[in-house]
Amino acid sequence: MSSQHSADRPTRSTRRTFLTASAAAAAATVAAPLAAAPAAALEAGPPPGPGRPARPQQPDRELSVLLREVDRDRIEATVRRLAAFGTRHTLSNQDDPIRGIGAARDWIFAQLSGYAAASGGRMTVELQSYVQEPASRIPTATRITNVVATLRGDSSPGRTYVITGHYDSRATDVMDAVSDAPGADDDASGVAVLMELARLLATRHTEATIVLAAVAGEEQGLYGSGYLAKQLKAAGVDVQGMFSNDIIGSSTADDGTRDPRAVRLFAEGVPTAETPAEASTRQSVGGENDSPSRQLARFVSDVAENGATGMGVRVIYRRDRYLRGSDHISFLREGWPAGRFTEPNEDFAHQHQDVRVVDGVQYGDLPEFCDFDYITRVARVNGATLWSLAQAPGTPKGATIVTTNLTNDTTLRWQRGDEPDLAGYEVVWRETTAAEWQKVIAVGDVTEVTVDLSKDNVFFGIRAVDRDGHRSPVAFPKPGS
Incomplete structure (x- = not known):
């Protein structure tokens, strides 16, 4: 050597x-x-x-202290509060102070603003809105609003890492904006994780910048995260890693299978943003398993599989699940490394089901079906990842x-x-x-x-x-x- x-x-x-x-x-x-x-x-x-x-x-x-401070009870309270808005459908009422996506939006904004008040000006919170014209699953012009908390880094503020959870929800019929759709697992659980980390990080100093965003419009077609990613791209932000937390509420499948100490992390291979010539070169010299997203996933396993998180990270060499997609895809489309955290076993009997009782069995995406100890451990995985990324140097550039x-x-x-x-x-x-x-x-x-x-x-x-x-x-x- x-x-x-x-x-x-x-x-x-x-x-x-x-x-x-x-x-x-x-x-x-x-x-x-x-x-x-x-x-x-x-x-x-x-x-x-x-x-x-x-x-x-x-x-x-410092990270060990941060991980010990992740509060299970706060996470549970957040999931229950978000579910209590009845529905958070993107097409639901935006002006009702009690029910609908507008009420949820305002509550999230108030909570994050309260956390930011303790940051000494380093954390800012904004309502990032735009009007989505009629499109797939958007029948009429609809205002879509992300709630974005940004913790500015001290010494490398231009380098940025992003996590999201989507605060919109849905019923069985994706166009039903009226029926109850509590969305506890999908995806109040992900929003609860980013809000708890915002609380803990607001009082701490990081070298790089961290963005924690509750995004809307996911169920209708990744609209909120798409807008967030485009805004960051237009501003020239150096996003070196992004994670979507989507359906992280429980480890129990509909057949009773449990894996409470594991979280899946989906990471695509050859980047979608590569040109055909770049993809051909990668195939000829090797590295099909060495995309920036896969390196990011290896980093997560490296820093988050330990006794402090109590979790194992099961990296899945795929962009996402079959027939499904989450907000990390919006960032992959901009050419940034990104991955999706999700529970190891999904309960399809409750996911995207209308709230109802059949033969004495209750259905629906309700808080009662969440495992809040599990969500807390997933929050620690996210905390270990974000902290380790933001305190370390950036990924080397121009490597040949x-x-x-x-x-x-x-x-x-x-x-x-x-x-x-x-x-x-x-x-x-x-x-x-x-x-x-x-x-x-x-x-x-x-x-x-x-x-x-x-x-x-x-x-x-x-x-x-x-x-x-x-x-x-x-x-x-x-x-x-």
Whole structure:
């Protein structure tokens, strides 16, 4: 393994001698004080080759405190309050102070504004509205309003991470704006998670910016999240990760199957925004499993599968479920990495069902069918993810792997980040048949490295590390010269 700036390239013989010393120095420079997980956490032993085994990132002290403060009772109260509006259908009454989507909108705005008041001006809350002209599932011009809380980062405010839950609901008939549609699981549960995290984050300082948005119009066609994503794109915001929390209220399926310690995270492969030429290049050099969204999902598993959250993250290599779609798709369409959190087993007997009693059995998406301990654990997964992203350096940009030389080593290049606490970089690698990164090599504060390992045989990635040991998501390098 070797490490050097592009302007200083020693010969091959001296380079290999230099590499050994450089690796030792770099390891000391980028040494992470975060506790390492036990080796038993790995599914199999790492392959032979340069570097040390890759280990999950454990919570720092501030994150551990934050996760302990996630309040189950507040989450339950939020779900019950949202369900009590009767219906939150996008086409329901927007001016009734008691029932309908307008009443829910105003309540969410008031709650988030109260949390923001404790932020010292760092968190702002807005009603982001537009009029949707007639379209699919929108028969008449309809005002759609997102409630958006933005916590501005201290040192890297331009870098942004987003989570959403949709506060609209529906009955069996997606066009029925009158019948009761409490929407406890779908998706008061997701809104409750983002509201609880807004409360906890408002009093804390983060390096990057976090957006927590309760969006509308999801059931009618992702209208609210589509508008939010387009507004962020038009403003030139650098969105480096987004998560939709949609149907995270229970782990129990309609047949009684339970998996209370797991949450699914859907992550697409080859990005939809890629051109055919880019997709063809990716297929020819490998990396079908290395989209930015999949790297983001690996990051979530790395930082959120631990005793502090009490959860496992089951990454699903798909954009979303069959016949379904959530608000992360709006961000994927803009070319940003995004994923969807959802419960491991769905109860279709209650989802999108009208509130009724049949043979003594109550149906409908009611709070009684939610598991509030489960939602609390999903909130901790989200909290661990957001905090770890916002406190770490950004994902390295401009990552390339030199493919124009016939050699048995590998040269990687990338752009240096501008974070004030940036300590350096790590190269990660894995066998082409492995799903997770297996080895890591500390290379120091450089922008080029040559590794004594053939690019033909393994996959490489680059991630940034700060002085406190926080690691960024991995950047998968594109072929270059």
